[in-house]
Amino acid sequence: MAEPSTTTLVVTSAAGIGLSTLFPGIDGNALIGAFAGATLVAISSKNLPALQRLAYMVISLAIGYLAAPEAINNTPLKQSGVAAFFASAAAIALTLHGIDLIKTIELPAWLRKGGDHD
Template sequence: MTEPTSTGSLMTLATSVGLASLLPGIDGDALIGAFAGATLFVVSAKDLPIWKRLVYLAISVVAGYLGGTEVMQRFGVVSGGLAAFICAAVIVTLTLSMIERSRTADVTRLPRGGSDG
């Protein structure tokens, strides 16, 4: 069950994103797509505390917007919103999974530095 505070915060964030997309120089489609992808991640990460989800939301929106516009320019994707949505939804998920794998990695097999003689 969601808390009323998180619902109110989410509505405030959604309104802010909508207003920010009207600013000159901002790709509105990419910003809204990044926010939608970040929201998808935040809603699916139920095991994290609310403050971590909000931090990941902000990081995911920024990374999705920047990554989406980069993907759109480099690969010729027609929709900036779709590219930003995918980037925002995937980037934090991949980063968290890489962090978890690095914590459980077996580093005893790595060669040790130093001199032989």
């Protein structure tokens, strides 16, 4: 069973998603797909504090919704909801992996702080 903070987070977010579909110009399929992917990210991050899971959920939701058209154009996916789901679910994992890779890059001496500028 999900812990109370996760359940509250999901219910509150779902209500917000439902209300936002009343606005014209919003792709409801992409929004629901991005929400599903973001919820999956938040629920699967059990070892993180609730505030960090909320941040991951909001970031995943936004990126999933915004990346849906790009995913449709560059993959065989044709439905915005499915594209948004995959984009949303992958956003945090790929970004965190990229940050870890950037931390391991060995910079040239002239770019390092305090390096010799000959």
